[in-house]
Amino acid sequence: MPFSPALGEEIYQKPTDFLIEAFQGPPPPVQILTVVGELREKARQILDHNPPSLRTRYWTKGERTVWILEEIGKVLPITTGIIIQGGLIEDVRILIYRESHGSEVRHRFFTNQFKDAQLTQKSSLSRAVDGISGATLSVHAIKRLATLALLYDQEIRHIQ
Template structure:
């Protein structure tokens, strides 16, 4: 029996829900696993896994391109018959967002949001948004085509633009 003025089950429920939301437990959504992304990227065929070390001028130019310091020392990518797939992360507002890109002949042929961990901006995972990246290339450190933003998802869109440029840049620096 609850004492008068005590905290009951409804208070406990709201406290738990608030704690989960602020701690990020509810804010992480996997839209597509890395394995499923790679299977789609290479039509079910097995690509070769490779590693690109980020050092020297490559690292400096990458940092300049992204407009931020990229902390990782290497990037793993997958390649098959002139096509490369990249799984990259960038911070949206507070947390990393995981993206997948398929690059062929210097052009993005597929862009996906694999895991979204932010509280806002999740709309970027929708096909109507991600298909804007198809056909994009890198010209003078910018994407060759304009990407329409989403109200309330500005930082998530910026994160996707950064990683799209990164995928194109890195794809240009690997041997086919």
């Protein structure tokens, strides 16, 4: 049987279920953030490559924003759910993991390190996040996504 990346796909939580949990019920309507100009350049600096899309979906209610973002770990995307409340990370969840190594990033001992992190003036995380031996690329991917979600949250709070 030929190798199929989909065979290694682990769905830890469906994105729709994550949204329902994040909002404690049906999520609000999806919103779209247009990632162009200075925002796109800041996102590129965080990701070390251009953002994959000019439009990013998010959900918001009050001071809470929820982002479902993807970033390549080693060769395949990691789907991550990020909840931001009042400019601080409330939760980071690995929703779908597709890599053959590094899935330790899904555990709470890792994702809890992001709690209460905010974006610094230099567009980085305000908290240090310890790595995981054997999962370096996945750790870096999740750190980039958390930082990106904070950047995007900051952008929409300035727009509103």
